[in-house]
Amino acid sequence: MNNKLLSLIKPFYVMEILEKAQELEKGGKNITHLEIGEPTYKVHELIRRHAKLSINKGKDKYSSSLGLLSLRKKIADRYKAKFGVEVSENEVILTTGSSAALILALISLIKNKDQVVLVEPYYPCYPQLIKILGGKVRVFKTHAKDGYQIDTNKLKKFINKEDKVLIINSPSNPTGVSQKDDVLSFLSTLKINIISDEIYQGLSYIHSPDTMLKYKSDAIIINGFSKFYSMTGWRLGYLIVPKNLIRGVQKLHQNMYICAPTISQNAAIGALSISDNDINKMLDGYKKKREYMISNLIDMGISLPYIPDSAFYVFADMSKFTNDSLSLSMDILESVGLGVAPGIDFGPSFKKYVRFSYSSSLKNIQIGLDKMREYIKEYT
């Protein structure tokens, strides 16, 4: 048994909240979930229709390891049309969720004991995956007072020769912040491989969506259909890799995954046919929910010294109420039946923080924030 590794891998602390929530729900308690980073609305009719057609026609066997060519071409065309970057369908590799994309990118870039730089606060899986793959994690901090923008001068000094990869996640989970274009542009000047996790791309409510590819043509891009199209359980992501990595990543993919789920690939062709009108309606919904959440949190005295402009998260400093947001999260759950994600999941510097998600319905968010108001009033 690989005891050392298994004990090194941390569970998500939010899972403890979820498990407790399920226990309370079984006991009859009404729980409102604002801890989950998953859009809850139903997938678009076109996605369902393409999926069912794929099932009815028996298009449910292995696809080629790179994925369906027609879908890869649509993705390449979209990057060209939206961002003016040159992407060939040969550089697009469909994967089982963006998790697989990240694993393939890391394995293709790092070997045992290589260093990988993460930007804190970070998606909880990043450090765990790096550890699983034998790499070393180095953490570069960002701060609410800087709007969670990367301080480029500090980063330049921070990075050393042993650092092989920098992972950026813009828009970010948990902050809901996109890095500014001059930051992305600066990152392209660093002598380091960049994996750009763009899974929340398109969920931008103030600035236009962006891609690292615009600034660095050999960045490895990670994206997928889970967040923007609400297709979480469909497990479909993709990689865009520079030409010199295609063959290597393909060999890894063949051996590790065979191919991405075929029905999901066909469904994704439907997703990319959704009209701009329907997409804009969805984005308008997120804008409303975002404004509602921000104004209500501020109104109840939770300080938000930055602007969460994208994704569907608000990352709040709760040091006014606690030194340990995991205990606070558990107390909020037990006291008023509201689930929130403890900041410790996103890096050790953020153990006084809490992440609120506005990925669920406006009604659910309203109920959740009413509970939060009650908690602050009655229990703090």
Next chain:
Amino acid sequence: MNNKLLSLIKPFYVMEILEKAQELEKGGKNITHLEIGEPTYKVHELIRRHAKLSINKGKDKYSSSLGLLSLRKKIADRYKAKFGVEVSENEVILTTGSSAALILALISLIKNKDQVVLVEPYYPCYPQLIKILGGKVRVFKTHAKDGYQIDTNKLKKFINKEDKVLIINSPSNPTGVSQKDDVLSFLSTLKINIISDEIYQGLSYIHSPDTMLKYKSDAIIINGFSKFYSMTGWRLGYLIVPKNLIRGVQKLHQNMYICAPTISQNAAIGALSISDNDINKMLDGYKKKREYMISNLIDMGISLPYIPDSAFYVFADMSKFTNDSLSLSMDILESVGLGVAPGIDFGPSFKKYVRFSYSSSLKNIQIGLDKMREYIKEYT
């Protein structure tokens, strides 16, 4: 770039055959595929119905990382009912194909430079995955003259203290052979972790299906829905792990995969409700195809000094015709338009062998074997 690893990973040689076949097909040539290890029949109506219901009802979000409890319970019950072994639903973990199950099993058991023993001929991904995960491959040979049964005395002498894991695959790809019960029973006495890949379990035409769990309660079992239920593109497998590994594997799974595809999990509940009558019809079909293939290969002078009793493969010694079955496979493809899998994919000892698959329709198999007969008559 992790150049060393990427260059170490071998592609499947059968992919070269497939690519050449596609090229010829584009040129208008009719190709018969007996190289593919994938059942071509349509999935059962119950699988499609459950999948579409899952889509219509919006049951398409993340499942719990271990998978849907109702499906895990059905799988545990099935092992109890079929094999009389005690399996709890807590020990069943649903994965994205059996590939993910194998990766999770390996990571949970080996660390960098640990040795893993494979039984040759082996599934081509095994050595590649071990290399990707930093392990060392040791190869134990089996032979057609022994019916590809493991020589237990030789294996006992072969295994040393540095060997951490033995992977067995019974029924086997590429031989279509199941290990006898006294072999499985003997393996349980070895002081080594056993990963038993039972993905072809149930596709047995002479003896009853079996599981390593009957002989060794702490074996890690790998299984899935791809082969028996023809659900290859649905990417759904599972692990059965001993209690002491559940938590570790769950943490790895959360971080590496989040969860198995949710619609496929719901569809699999449909698969496990298929009547015995329908299952027996499918098995009768395989029996007929197996007999047809074996008798025709022998009839055209291809020696089969062993009995392929399970899965849907026949592994044939072609040394009468070639010293290099990759060239032979390519020549068969170009001369008569028949795809077969070169033996080199399954281990260096088998470069004079070819794998024929009877996973497609009887009609396709008939056409393919007629082409093979023509090839032997006209081109050798």
